[in-house]
Amino acid sequence: MSDNDIDLAALLCSRLCHDLLSPVGAMNNGLELLADEHDPEMRKRCMDLLAESAKSAADKLKFFRLAFGAAGGFGSEVDPMEAKAVIEPLVTSDGRTTLEWMVPAGLMPKRAVKILLNLVLIAKDALVRGGVLHVGAEFRDGEQEIVIRAVGPRIIMDRSIQDALTGNLAASEIDSRTAAGWMVFGLARQNGGLVQIAGPSDEQMVIGALVR
Template sequence: MTSSTDLAALLCSRLCHDMLSPIGALNNGLELLSAETDPEMRKRCLELLEQSAQISADKLKFFRLAYGAAGGFGEAVPVEEPRLLIEGLVAGNERLKLEWAVAEETLAKPVVKVLLNLAAIGIDTLIRGGTLAIGAEKRDGATEIAIRAAGPRIAFDANIGKALDGLLDEADLSGRTAPAHLIRLLAAECGGGVQYALTDEALIMGAILPDG
């Protein structure tokens, strides 16, 4: 069984992988700025630096709640928080559209973590853009999450599906599949479960997490 230390290391690996691009862009932008004398080009460099800094900040805020203990260990999180975090990720890609259908005012922290990580998987599959639709509601003593990623091309790693199903050999876990493994663990700890369906047009993922 994967230890909490091993899982934390894999999630850190994923975080570092996702942060490499925007931070690398910051470094490149600073190098260009130091060598550039043309006012218009310097202005353009500063705009790119600002954009890369915003992307970096958005990703760090997202990972802080999706993987970590953001906000302490309270039971409930205002739904505005995960919505803004997902909007931050989507905002960096003009080909992505977010549809948000969560009427609840708050969600339990494990529910929010599952929702965020499922949303990140959905975003990753939309390599040519598309629509990410997110819904969640409390009903009959449980919270139900539904996420649909639809676009012209769906790129879904089969090992992520195996991790969601609990069928991936733990020796094969990686930074790419660790979030799916985390989702399954969080759902199981709540006495719930996760499922998904893949078609040529969309990836549909759902989770049910009983209250308490």
């Protein structure tokens, strides 16, 4: 394992910890309130907060396990419905974003699934006011085409994330914000694949990946 691989793993762990901090912190707060609260209605609210935060933490762990880790077994292919099962809660949990799933049934290469998951993560973050996330894939002639289209009232993506996705960011400049994009670029370029971005404009962005 190279130093770059170790650095990338550390940055991905940092991203995971950052995203889990909020729901885990909310659970801690809920337990503290519950210990001091005797009113039945307030205790019920504390329990609701704990349940909501625990579900959020579990959903994020399931997503990151497949996106960053070795979930999906030891085979070279993954059922895309497994990816949808972890994507949907992540995308729709805020109540402002909906998911349009256009991925055909049938196994996909694990590398393609990881690219799809990380592109969804990046596109979801760019939909700062919510919107619609269209996720599509097509397999033909030994190539997997993945297209993520984000549509919403305001779309923002830092230039460094775009550069990481397209390989225009030096390894020394990668941080926890750009690590997922760098991972996508590294996975896609194997066997001559690529990543392209159209936008973002104020209301639309398209990210496409060709996986060979």
